[in-house]
Amino acid sequence: SFKPKDGSGNEDGGENFHGQKRKNDTHVSTTDPDSRLYRKAQGREAKLCDMGHALLENRNGLAVGGRVAQANGTAERRASEALLKQKTKETGKAATVGEDKAYDTKDHVAALRKLGVTPHVAQNNAKTKTGHHRQSAIDARTTRHDGYGMSQTRRKMIECIFGSGKQHGTMRKTKHRGLACIAGDFLLNLIASNLIRIPILVAA
Incomplete structure (x- = not known):
């Protein structure tokens, strides 16, 4: 449920948003102020959510990092940079x-x-919508190497972690509120995925 940030609305807490546009800069959730309205794709409805991000080791399929952030258009990239910065600092490679x-x-x-x-x-x-073609930030100097194709193939393994977390874990609909609690719950899902994966790797 929502309420306007300016404090307007019914005194009894009931709201009628018919004809109003609800945006993150004008409305806030009454149950979880950390959550944000986010539309996953064009044509999809916007839902209150947070975004979970995971870093996968593509040589073994294990999750080696994870974090939860507020949902917005740059959250995925900023989370990637933060996770990779931490990982490269740990490994020095x-x-x-x-x-x-x-x-x-x-x-x-x-x-x-x-x-x-x-x-x-x-x-x-x-x-783009204007008829122009976007220009990629990388070129043949990156894509010509065999490693590029391998990375693109192996990166899809991360969908197994999220798929399992949604089907068997709590990723689809968390019972927690607030970024800190949701992050803890999300990391437990990543740990569970690793515990399932490790015996398979050992037996191989």
């Missing part, structure tokens, strides 16, 4: 990362390269 088209922006690619991470992002050369 250069790395590559496979990501989808949503990560193909100049600022994100530049941020990863600054961290010593090679951005194997899926190229986004789609046609």
Whole structure:
């Protein structure tokens, strides 16, 4: 449920938003102020949510990092940069990362390269609403290598973690409120995924 940020509305708490546009800058959730309205794709309804982000080791399919952030148009890229910064600091080694088209922006690619991470992002050369084609932030100097194709293939393994977390875990609909509590719940889902995956790797 929502209420206007300016404090207007019915005294009994009941609201009628018929004919009104609800936006994050004008309305806030009454049950979880940390959540934000977010539309996952064009034509989909906006829902109150937070965004969970995971970092996957593509050589074994294990989750090696995770965090929860407020849902917005840049949250995925900022979370990726934060997770990779932490990981490269721990290992002290250069790395590559496979990501989808949503990560193909100049600022994100530049941020990863600054961290010593090679951005194997899926190229986004789609046609815009104005009829122009987007220009990918990477070119053949990155895509020509075999490692790029491998990263793009292996990155899809992360969908198994989220799929399992939604079907068997609590990712689809959390029972918690607030970023800190939701983050703890999200990380438990990642741990559970690893505990299922590790015996498979050991037996292989």
